[in-house]
Amino acid sequence: MNSVDELKLPARLYGLRMGGLALLGALLAGVCAMALGAGAIRIPVLDVLAGVNSGLESTVFFQIRAPRVLLAGVVGATLAVAGASLQGLFRNPLADPGLIGVSSGGALGAVSMIVMAPALAGAGAAYALPLSAIAGSLAVTAFLYAFASRFGHFSIVTILLVGIALNALANVGIGLFQYLSDDAALRTLTFWMMGSFGSAAWTTVLPAVALMAMAAVPLLRQGRELDLLQLGEPEAFHLGVDVRRTKRRVILCSAVTVGAGVAVSGIIAFIGLVVPHLTRLAIGPNHRYLLAGSALLGAALAMLADTVARTLATPAEIPVSLITSALGAPFFLWLISRVRPK
């Protein structure tokens, strides 16, 4: 049996991990610069930043592009951290907020709020929408955990099957609301199904970002607990992990980050699945580094996908989920082919 000490890395490995993280950080900085520089309008970014240019370019840069890039980055980072945490909690490499229904739960929460309280969609939307989306995500995650721990012992297949069922249930709810809603509400509903960072404005982005960051920080600090949980729950308990508290924290915090993200940007597919795996390939499975690395890579990938979405078909744009799914779905298949033979 492993001992706690083995989880502390030798100096050489520690250096490698930190080097990996630094590389991911550099990648994120590069992608961020590119995302801020690219778009339908050619913006002399340095002039704008220096305050030399104060015309349309400056407005577009500060009011449209900057909040959008920030939103994409934070949603990508938190989705990836939530994905890595859920994969750790369920001890399941295929757990992903999208695949297991957490995102759909959030969308159902948001959609029900739009249809049942359309007046709120204006004024109180900045708070009411994220809260109901979070409630939806939380319900799914908690149910999934309760169901799986009672019947399935977290087998990979069980979690995915329950996820399929929960996704289907959430879609029933969304379909029902679509049927009930009038034309005006229907317009807003399609937005939640497609996913987009295009509606980003500081007034909606800042509360959501604050919420997502507040929930992501506790997740980032669960590295040691998640590492020990990989040995099994009783083992982790005997090694001094407060298992119940860890579980509650991971479930609550991932639901909050995913729900808040869904409320402002709709469902962004596959980031939570792909990023933790790529990060593991880059810097290994130790959660202390994995979580931070996932945040960096998740932000970079989401910004990159959004940049492609808004520059490929200018002046129109394509749904960002189309791009993340085109990357993620084949990756998912490849993962299944690697996981199954065990």
Add this chain to the structure above:
Amino acid sequence: MFRMLWLSAALLAFHQPAAACETSSDSSRIAVAGGSLTEIIYFLGAEARIVAVDSTSIFPQAASAFPSVGYVRALSAEGLLSLRPTLVLGEDDMGPPEVLAQVGRAGVDIVRVPETHTAAGILDKVRCIAAVLDLADHGESLVREKLDPMVAALESIRVSAAKPPQAALILQMSAGAPTVAGAGTSGDGFLRLARLRNSFAELSGWKPVSPESMAIAQPDYIVITQRATRTGDGLERLAPSPALRAALQGRNGMADGLIAMDGMAMLGFSPRTLEAALDLSRQIH
């Protein structure tokens, strides 16, 4: 006190789009979001001012040569602004609202043209756009010369008061279940323009219906978008549909009673819609 009022008025003006149908301060470069609006700008002969259209602007064909800013309900703020419009002229349903708010904050005039699904609504729409483009007189004379006669012709149609002919309008056939126009839709308005009673007036909005409810409704005519038939003469393709069979039972073959028309012409509520309604009414009354 007055200063407070001015201040709040200024704040409101900053947050809300320009009032519809007032002459825009600068309509030299227009981004159009909505097929019927593009048609009306061409109708007014002001197409030289268009710099961009949305993906529903497919008539006249020349309009598709402009850069496309995407679907009318999924516009992109930066994409719109990159074409340097001075005015975004949009249909009632353009969006998302957050994107338009962003564009408004960049100092571009945003006008949302109101829409009512009646003949008067079409004339008002033409007048509204003419006013926004500072072409009010020209617009009024075009309305009088070209549109008023069509409206008069539609109003002069005689229908039996005891048993007015009724019809169902099908937007699309998905998986054999037709999506029909209920009350409050453009399709409902179009049927009424052509002096037809809507068989599904008790539904509200566009709704998918089952073959059985088509059988109960027993419309005298089914008006269907050409898009739903895929090709102009694709009516036979729909022949096996149980929904249509049920609705048109007792008739001589499918072609009888099933009328395919250009969807944008019927449902856009532009001048073309008056022509389409006249065309339809000539086929049946």
